[in-house]
Amino acid sequence: MKKVTSLFLLLSVLGFSQNFEEHKTERIAASEMKVAAKKMNLKVNPSTQNYDLTYGKLEFDVDPNIYNINGKVTLTFKALEDINTVTFELSKPLIVSSVKKGNTNLNFVHNANGNLIINLPTILTTGNNETVEINYNGAPSFTNDAFTSSTHNNVPIIYTLSEPYGSIDWWPCKHDLNDKLESIDVYITAPLQYNSISNGLQVSRIINGSNATTHFHHNYPIPAYLVAIAITNYTIKNTGTAGGNNNPPTPTFPIIDYIYPEFDNSNTTNSLAKTIPIMNFFETKLGAYPFNTEKYGHAQFSWGGGMEHTTTSFMGSFDRSLIAHEMAHQWFGNKVTCGSRKDVWLNEGLTEYMSGCLIQHLDGTANFNSWKSSKISNITSDKKGNLYLYDSQLTDVNRIFSSLITYDKGAMVTHMLRYIMGDTNFFQALQNYLNDPILAYKYALTPQFQTHLETVHGSSLQEFFNDWVYKEGYPIYTIGAYNSGINQAKIKIDQIQSITNSSETGYVSYFEMPVPIRLTLNNGTYLDLKLNNTFNGQLFTIDLPAGTAVTQVTFDPNKDIISKGSIASLSNENFELSASTNLFPNPSKDQVNIQLPDTAKLQKVRFINHLGQEVLKTDQKEININHLTNGLYQVLIQTTEGNAHKKFLKK
Structure with missing residues (x-):
């Protein structure tokens, strides 16, 4: 495993072939699935649902040479009902030495299930705040790989990777997906020869003898699983300044990267230089970077993929597609987080699609079409696959993080929405979704995403969501065209479905949607059509430019919709023959x-x-x-x- 990781990191700075880029989705999905697989059995703790966390002061004493953490975590919370105890979660291998309110010690029980039950001195009434300080230490559990000790070039590193529920293995918190801390301060004390990284902006680095304490402040809502630290002999590189896009200009902010010294070379510098144009492109499409009063950047770590920790993505490599994927998560996943596992495509599908949009922007339409063609080929290799997950699918981590469905189909369904709505409306709807005060820096469900699309589109997309999000399969078209008269052609569209029954999702009786067709004319030009197909055998009459006739008909030349095995033909047919x-x-x-x-x-x-x-x-x-x-x-x-x-x- 270490050898594979080392080779993976080496390849990342030497550059990647286009074929390697095309297979990146599968590797990203596999990496994220591996992270989640060990944590799937964890359930929301009902004992933690009677309060909201509002602020955390997290103080950690860590030496990369020693697998151990000494922590002092101060948490402020608001009661959602009258309570006389508060429950946090902290994996049992860690030992709680004291809990305080100010200078007063509080009684607590840290049980075998990892529940830290704290007795409050008085009843905390609904809507009021309280603050407690938790002191603990020990060697975190190895079970979830949430707190990891490793080496690079014989130098130790400690890093965290908490998605989705690993935070409790190294700091006391609540591990659900419905609460975000409004802000955090993180203090990391480590031996002087190491540099530390966490979320937000570095406020200070104070030397205390042989140690240094680094203070980071993050002033945006953040779920527990996105809080992260890493400590090793990082080289800190200021890659430049991003932002300043759009009209009026978005705020500017620094790109700060933490890399292993042995990777501090021109190849790494060239790879990281891609960050700024990618960020600037995403801002033009999605609006301002969500954390632009702070920073963005990367921290190298010893995992094969990447993790989109807010403001600093932890990276196993620096290839362009991984940089783009983790960066896009800052909007889809970090700013607006999927509200349940059933809606995971809102995180992964939209993020993967932005990687495709980047290919269109930087590499041109032909390469974007190739990217879409590859996605369609992957999706249709299995005719099944609903995007929105059902209860029976939530225990299968392979299904949740399926590269074919959650990532590839999620990306292509997103593209089909763009195809239907048009670029201006589509990207405006994405920005409206991301900036909705009910959703921004909070959580979203699929119907809320659909509502924002429909508001801009001006008509219902329910049929589309029924067919492509909640159900399975894809259409197979037979398209015929003929020159029916002077300057006129007729096109007939027939459709069958890849699935004609499904016990769980129900099958699609007919995919009602615009069908892309290209008519090549005898003067060397072509007409690209978008025919709104709503029933089988539908006949369309097309007016042609004067003096022209159709010489060829092509189905979906730009790979805009999911289909397989569709046929388009030109003949002397009169459709009445059928x-x-x-x-x-x-x-x-x-x-x-x-x-x-x-x-x-x-x-x-x-x-x-x-x-x-x-x-x-x-x-x-x-x-x-x-x-x-x-x-x-x-x-x-x-x-x-x-x-x-x-x-x-x-x-």
């Missing part, structure tokens, strides 16, 4: 017959399954179908009078 062509019996289990108008002679029949694969081809009107798998098929019938398209059900 209406007068009969396929019977339908459904059938052993044989099917084709009846054509008297003027048409059969040339070829092709059966296409739900995966877009041709499974049968014949030139006979009486067709044996015994060998076909039960299911729905598209049937393309080619005749001397043109082509006809039919659906057929094998049972």
